[in-house]
Amino acid sequence: MADNIGPDGETLLGIYRRAALLKANDERSRKVITTGRLVMPYYSYRGQEIIPSALCASLTDDDYLVTIYRGIHDMLAKGMPLNDLWAEIAGRVDGTCKGKGGPMHLTYPKKGIMVTTGIVGSSMPIANGLAWGSQLSGNNRVAVATFGDGASNIGAFHESLNMAAVWKLPVIFLCQNNLYGEHTAYEKATSAKQIADRAAGYSIPGVRVDGNDPVEMYRMAREAIDRARAGEGPTLIEAMTFRFHGHVFGDADGYMDKAQKAAAMEADPVPRLRRKLIDEGIATEEQLAQIEADIEESIDAAVEFALASPLPELSELTTDVYGEAA
């Protein structure tokens, strides 16, 4: 691996800014749901923050993202504004999708957030199409599909990797391996020792990386993005991570190994990056505290903005089903 691709201190600080936002936003989401102010299916991404935070250090607003129900971390890292996000998950007219998509279908093309799917495995075929669009127009944009470990067992994964390989599409398949698919542990569902190995079946590069390590994650993502931009085709990245709070909000985690979970939470990647920034002299305690205070303030404002935003008119039930024929 080329050593000169960083990340430098400024990039690491940028990764931390995103990761701190993601962490705080997840904590607030669970709190707001617990107190009954909002009702929704919520798939916590707590523990997986570093992956998109490091990925997005090398993406532009024009690059495409297709993410999944457990994907609010991906969207925030890609630049979805907090107000629009919160208004959407509150089902309000000021939401990204006028309240018609909800937490599993947040969409924000202005920042390249093209599709969010609630169907396991379905991010990949569509990301291929976005990448095909880039290839056709030669606009140099890459597409990233994120998905879970469980999704690597569904047909769409295999169809997509094969097509992307044959067509040399500028796409990155980013698997966030949190060791569980719903309640089922990785080994009980997945034949491959590691998902990255599956890339070999499609003659594309496949790498397993510690997704909780910002340096490793940044470098692997950067290499894959550079490769895609250079017209050298797709990459499968398997980013190892852990899901702190079960599959969906309210899940009591009875099926999880308690020691494994405790160890993962003990190694929480976000405070770990925070310590690293201070230890390496990249940022001061005061600087980081200020960043975190600003984040809390912007989330406060977003929650209030969302709850003050009007609910949609019932006429919205039948709008946006079809467009106007030209």
Added chain:
Amino acid sequence: MSDTLTSEKPAAAKVAQVTMLQAINQAIADAMEADEHVVVLGEDVADPEEGGVVGVTKGLSGRFGEKRVRSTPIAEQAIIGAAIGASLVGYKPVAEIMLMNFTTVAMDMIVNHAAKLRFMSGGQTHVPIVIRTMTGTGFSSGGQHCDYLEAWFAHTAGMKVVAPSNPADAYGLMRAAINDPDPVLYIENMPSYWMKGDSFDADHIVPLGKAAVAKEGGDVTIVSYSRTLNEALGAVKAMEAAGVSAEIIDLRTISPWDEDTVLASAAKTGRLLIAHEAVEKHGMGAEIAAVASTKLFGKLKAPVARLGAPYAPVPFSKPLEDAFAPNAKRIAEAAISLCK
């Protein structure tokens, strides 16, 4: 004299009598010529692969290049996914799913994604794709290669569904489908590919959602589409011999279907028969019958009738297959008995 002549719109070039297959091919070619964002993908669609199993896309990659006309792996989810993704960023993909039964393995992409992204994104994105697919009994292909599944897609909000019965409509509906801002399923009947029809203008557009009166009549309205429409036309002689004058409506677009034209005709004749090749139960006929029965309650002289295939998979053995889809004879019998 010469002034009036020159001020008139020059007559569009006429397309000579062509087959269904040629009409579809020409419509795609003309759309590709008119808009560089129109692209074609599917199994075997490019010329090195012979332009599709039946040759509907023959010549397109030779003319427009294999970048715009791309043969794909046999991977229907990946095909529709690629079409969806490209459509989100400004392309107008025409995707071929070789046979209608093969849409089953791409249903997630079609139903959960293509049909819904406009709504779920609050109108921020939309999916202007055409999914071409062929089907129809008559080739002894048995239970998995010739179903009419249009009702599934018509039942999916966000999808449009069209099914031409003649070359002019095949051309005009394809042009309209490619221009449309939403996903359109375009159903081609296999045995009709080599059927010739009337000539038409080269820029002929058939707006989606508009039925056509294929034949006027006064005693009974027969609504149909795709190949069955031609069976209905083939039933005219027998009906006339029995003193029955049928008005035959070619629905052309199955969803959204043209209620105005159908109801106006049924109100006029007082009798309505819907005929299609799909199994009768839970089919498109049920939807039309329900709407007509509600909106024309008290105005009809007979209960609305439906004629479709039996509630069974398509059989292989020839006499069974021949008896499966409604034909001219059964349509005539049904219409005549409705008028008794």
